[in-house]
Amino acid sequence: MLQTLLPILIFAALAVGAAGAVRRIRLWRQGRRTPMRWHRLALMPKRYLNDLHHVVARDKAIAHTHVATAGGFVAAMALALVVHGFGWRNPILGGLLLAASLCMFLGALAVNRRRIDPPPKLSKGPWQRLSKSLIAYSVGMFLVSLPLVGVAPTVLGGGVLAIVLAAVLVWGLLEMVVGMGWGGPMKHAFAGTFHLAFHRRPERFDDNHPDASPKKTHDVHRGSRSTALFPLDLTAKTLGVEKPADFQWEQLLGFDACVQCGRCQNVCPAYAAGQPLNPKKLIQDMVVGMAGGSDAGYAGSGHPQQAGGIEVGKPGFGNHRGGPTDAIVPQLVEAQTLWACTTCRACVEECPMMIEHVDAIVDMRRFITLERGETPEKGAAAIDNLIATDNPGGLDNASRLDWAADLELPRIQDRPEGVDVLLWLGDGAFDMRNQRTLRSLVKILRTGGVDFAVLGEEERDSGDVARRLGDEATFQRLAERNIATLSRYRFARIVTADPHSFHVLGREYGAFGGDYVVKHHSTFIAELFDGGRISVTAPTQAETVTYHDPCYLGRYNGEFAAPRQVLAALGLEVAEMERSGYRSRCCGGGGGAALSDVPGRARIPDMRMEDVRETGATTVAVACPQCTAMLEGVVEPRPRIRDLAEMVADALVEPTAATNATSAPSQSREEEPA
Amino acid sequence: MPQPDPQAAAGTPHDVKTAVLVSSGRHPVSGRAGRAREDARAVEMGLSLVGADLSLVHAGDPEQASLRESLEGYLGMYHGLDGGRPGDERDGQLSLLPLRAGEDAVPLLAAWLERSGVRLALTGQRAECGEGSGMVGYLLAERLGWAIATGVAAIERCDAESVTVLQALPQGQRRRLEIRLPCLIAVDAVAEAPRQSAFGPARRGRIETVDDLLPADESRLDTGSAGWQWQPARARPKRLKVVKSTNARDRFKAAAAKSSASGGQVLTDLSPEEAAEKLIDYLRAEKILAQDDQ
Numbered sequence: 020m021l022q023t024l025l026p027i028l029i030f031a032a033l034a035v036g037a038a039g040a041v042r043r044i045r046l047w048r049q050g051r052r053t054p055m056r057w058h059r060l061a062l063m064p065k066r067y068l069n070d071l072h073h074v075v076a077r078d079k080a081i082a083h084t085h086v087a088t089a090g091g092f093v094a095a096m097a098l099a100l101v102v103h104g105f106g107w108r109n110p111i112l113g114g115l116l117l118a119a120s121l122c123m124f125l126g127a128l129a130v131n132r133r134r135i136d137p138p139p140k141l142s143k144g145p146w147q148r149l150s151k152s153l154i155a156y157s158v159g160m161f162l163v164s165l166p167l168v169g170v171a172p173t174v175l176g177g178g179v180l181a182i183v184l185a186a187v188l189v190w191g192l193l194e195m196v197v198g199m200g201w202g203g204p205m206k207h208a209f210a211g212t213f214h215l216a217f218h219r220r221p222e223r224f225d226d227n228h229p230d231a232s233p234k235k236t237h238d239v240h241r242g243s244r245s246t247a248l249f250p251l252d253l254t255a256k257t258l259g260v261e262k263p264a265d266f267q268w269e270q271l272l273g274f275d276a277c278v279q280c281g282r283c284q285n286v287c288p289a290y291a292a293g294q295p296l297n298p299k300k301l302i303q304d305m306v307v308g309m310a311g312g313s314d315a316g317y318a319g320s321g322h323p324q325q326a327g328g329i330e331v332g333k334p335g336f337g338n339h340r341g342g343p344t345d346a347i348v349p350q351l352v353e354a355q356t357l358w359a360c361t362t363c364r365a366c367v368e369e370c371p372m373m374i375e376h377v378d379a380i381v382d383m384r385r386f387i388t389l390e391r392g393e394t395p396e397k398g399a400a401a402i403d404n405l406i407a408t409d410n411p412g413g414l415d416n417a418s419r420l421d422w423a424a425d426l427e428l429p430r431i432q433d434r435p436e437g438v439d440v441l442l443w444l445g446d447g448a449f450d451m452r453n454q455r456t457l458r459s460l461v462k463i464l465r466t467g468g469v470d471f472a473v474l475g476e477e478e479r480d481s482g483d484v485a486r487r488l489g490d491e492a493t494f495q496r497l498a499e500r501n502i503a504t505l506s507r508y509r510f511a512r513i514v515t516a517d518p519h520s521f522h523v524l525g526r527e528y529g530a531f532g533g534d535y536v537v538k539h540h541s542t543f544i545a546e547l548f549d550g551g552r553i554s555v556t557a558p559t560q561a562e563t564v565t566y567h568d569p570c571y572l573g574r575y576n577g578e579f580a581a582p583r584q585v586l587a588a589l590g591l592e593v594a595e596m597e598r599s600g601y602r603s604r605c606c607g608g609g610g611g612a613a614l615s616d617v618p619g620r621a622r623i624p625d626m627r628m629e630d631v632r633e634t635g636a637t638t639v640a641v642a643c644p645q646c647t648a649m650l651e652g653v654v655e656p657r658p659r660i661r662d663l664a665e666m667v668a669d670a671l672v673e674p675t676a677a678t679n680a681t682s683a684p685s686q687s688r689e690e691e692p693a
Numbered sequence: 694m695p696q697p698d699p700q701a702a703a704g705t706p707h708d709v710k711t712a713v714l715v716s717s718g719r720h721p722v723s724g725r726a727g728r729a730r731e732d733a734r735a736v737e738m739g740l741s742l743v744g745a746d747l748s749l750v751h752a753g754d755p756e757q758a759s760l761r762e763s764l765e766g767y768l769g770m771y772h773g774l775d776g777g778r779p780g781d782e783r784d785g786q787l788s789l790l791p792l793r794a795g796e797d798a799v800p801l802l803a804a805w806l807e808r809s810g811v812r813l814a815l816t817g818q819r820a821e822c823g824e825g826s827g828m829v830g831y832l833l834a835e836r837l838g839w840a841i842a843t844g845v846a847a848i849e850r851c852d853a854e855s856v857t858v859l860q861a862l863p864q865g866q867r868r869r870l871e872i873r874l875p876c877l878i879a880v881d882a883v884a885e886a887p888r889q890s891a892f893g894p895a896r897r898g899r900i901e902t903v904d905d906l907l908p909a910d911e912s913r914l915d916t917g918s919a920g921w922q923w924q925p926a927r928a929r930p931k932r933l934k935v936v937k938s939t940n941a942r943d944r945f946k947a948a949a950a951k952s953s954a955s956g957g958q959v960l961t962d963l964s965p966e967e968a969a970e971k972l973i974d975y976l977r978a979e980k981i982l983a984q985d986d987q
Contacts (some may be wrong), residue, residue, distance in 0.1 A: 390893030399889040407720040492892040
């Protein structure tokens with residue numbers, strides 16, 4: 020009986036699943052169309068087996084579980100199609116099918132063990148069911164395939180047992196094949212396949228990209244850090260994303276690929292601080308919007324402070340509704356959720372499905388700012404100031420060099436022949452705390468005999484804050500003006516102490532015609548050490564320090580080594596925080612979050628300071644004016660916060676005598692060849 | 694600001710054609726053109742009163758490079774109206790009255806207000822650049838025979854016949870005024886802060902040039918200013934009133950006090966002639982009017 024039933028079941032499941040898949044594809048294609056590049060489908064296997072697997076493999080147990088389950092399933096399904104579907108009942112193929120089913124069964128057992136008491140990051144509901152369905156499929160497939168190798172042929176031939184077996188197999192096929200097309204948990208495999216192929220940032224998968232990390236170990240970022248925001252066409256009919264259909268179709272496809280593993284939820288600083296943002300829920304909200312309906316079916320942690328709360332399973336979902344052509348804010352996602360994001364990219368870094376949360380959030384912020392004019396109050400004031408005065412504080416741009424009145428900084432305007440280094444000050448130049456860092460950096464540059472100059476009042480804000488707040492118009496205006504200014508002067512490279520300027524100038528101005536060699540001061544100081552151009556005294560007393568990686572230096576631009584190299588050159592022992600390197604936790608000051616200041620249960624910098632305290636460090640080395648400001652806002656007593664430049668400047672050995680050092684700037688000016 | 698109750702009034706604010714006279718602002722730090730702060734508050738007041746029915750008007754030199762930028766700043770405020778759904782919103786519209794060198798804005802604006810049937814005109818108290826005399830409102834009201842109220846902090850109610858406003862007085866005091874329409878209202882800096890100017894609505898807003906209001910003859914010329922002497926403004930020193938008191942409260946009150954009227958007399962129940970006589974006497978006593986002035 021099963022012999023005749025099996026092909027019917029398999030082909031029926033495939034047909035129904037395919038119908039669902041077509042419907043799903045239609046849902047994705049509601050988004051804005053881009054030219055189809057079919058050849059990218061060929062890239063999928065490498066992206067799946069290599070790039071995706073390496074992110075999954077940051078958790079070894081899960082990686083092994085997934086390989087066994089997914090690999091077993093794909094093999095079992097393919098073989099079942101041949102053996103049971105087309106009836107080529109070859110004992111060798113049958114043996115392989117048994118092996119694949121067994122492999123899948125072992126994986127499914129591991130999945131089930133994890134699901135006994137699932138960690139809060141995991142979604143329940145259909146995902147709890149999936150673990151059982153995996154067992155049903157693998158066991159069912161194993162048992163119906165036993166006769167192929169001559170084992171237990173008679174027992175399974177008919178009767179009640181056969182009906183039970185058929186039912187189990189139907190359950191498995193419904194979940195694994197039909198559910199894949201019709202939006203069950205297995206949808207992730209189907210959507211993920213296409214998402215990996217048509218990803219909006221193909222550079223992320225390009226191992227040979229110039230920025231790709233040379234190390235190819237398991238847990239490092241493999242392709243390029245494609246982190247620049249996409250420019251917005253300011254002549255488009257509506258600006259930004261108002262409704263799900265305004266996303267590019269690849270983005271919708273990406274949302275649909277989410278496996279609700281909750282890794283993003285675990286690393287999100289806003290979520291940890293109890294601000295109303297859970298990246299996982301946000302992506303599911305986007306799926307709800309794309310497909311239409313309410314979030315009642317969501318079975319994971321919600322946005323803190325909102326319906327559902329942060330406790331799993333608490334009733335309350337279902338109040339947020341959406342549709343592909345309905346406005347997202349506020350019916351589906353509340354504006355506070357979008358403004359809570361610090362754009363730290365921890366979620367993107369951690370997502371095994373390579374979903375781009377930050378792009379989506381900024382797209383929606385663009386609509387709120389550019390079309391609705393509802394940027395949170397202080398953010399709106401900062402934008403107005405940027406428009407009127409070129410800096411977010413509304414200060415006179417001519418006062419940008421006031422802190423350096425006694426330093427006689429060389430101006431690039433006086434150096435038509437060009438300089439080696441253009442020192443980009445950033446808006447930290449207006450902040451008294453950061454001015455100490457800048458003075459230290461100037462001291463280092465002078466001691467190292469670096470030929471440098473500054474733009475002075477011709478420098479404008481890089482546009483970072485405006486862009487993250489969604490004001491692409493102001494960003495592009497600032498970018499164009501800065502690029503026009505920079506094009507008038509000659510310099511070999513730009514050095515800045517501000518990772519935000521570093522990122523924007525280095526990565527985002529390229530789209531507007533500004534291509535520069537930009538170095539963060541930590542990288543540059545490390546080079547000065549390497550070149551033997553500066554030397555430092557050994558520390559007088561042993562001190563434990565730790566280093567806080569700024570998001571825009573580390574995750575955005577992959578510079579983790581240079582700051583640690585500098586600390587090593589200073590002879591300091593670095594006690595690493597648990598969350599460091601690519602897993603560093605944001606200070607809470609990025610992406611305009613310090614301006615939108617969404618209330619939460621805790622403050623993000625306080626949580627970060629807890630991380631610092633756990634290392635026992637008495638000093639935390641920082642490399643970003645924003646991180647400095649946020650961490651110094653933590654109440655005392657707390658570890659000292661010192662910029663790398665300050666630490667180096669304090670330990671510097673002056674070249675020979677004090678007289679030599681003071682005359683250094685004028686000398687270097689004369690030595691410069693014409 | 695309390696929303697006017699449409700049921701209680703004889704007609705809603707939407708029946709009253711409302712316009713805001715806007716000027717090109719000058720940022721106090723950078724000197725860059727943009728929204729003038731008080732005018733932006735006037736636009737905010739108008740938008741919360743009649744929504745997208747509000748029309749804007751500016752008389753100025755259309756050739757000036759930064760003009761469009763500052764006018765778009767006002768047009769960018771046309772959002773969040775009519776229930777906040779962008780699909781329902783109409784774009785802002787601004788009438789630009791071209792003004793050549795040596796021409797006076799007042800006759801043009803008066804002609805425009807008359808032609809477009811405006812009955813409630815809002816504006817800031819004084820422009821941030823140009824002459825910035827703060828006189829335009831008074832001159833317009835005189836020319837049109839309208840009432841004028843200055844230093845207005847909020848509009849409480851508006852119907853087809855009259856408008857009730859709160860006028861800002863020193864030290865946070867407010868005076869309620871009932872004004873018959875048509876009238877001109879100069880908005881104070883303490884009025885509701887203007888909403889953000891958004892790029893999308895600013896880009897979509899229309900600027901319509903109206904150049905057939907008046908014949909291009911002598912009547913448009915600003916004859917008054919022809920004979921003026923121009924010199925850069927000097928910052929006037931602020932008179933310090935040192936209050937010697939050991940009491941912190943007194944010192945604080947003295948520091949926070951604006952010059953408030955003291956002495957004087959309140960005259961009521963006078964005939965217009967008697968009132969005018971009293972005023973003229975007062976102005977003569979203060980040497981504002983010369984003895985032989987009529």
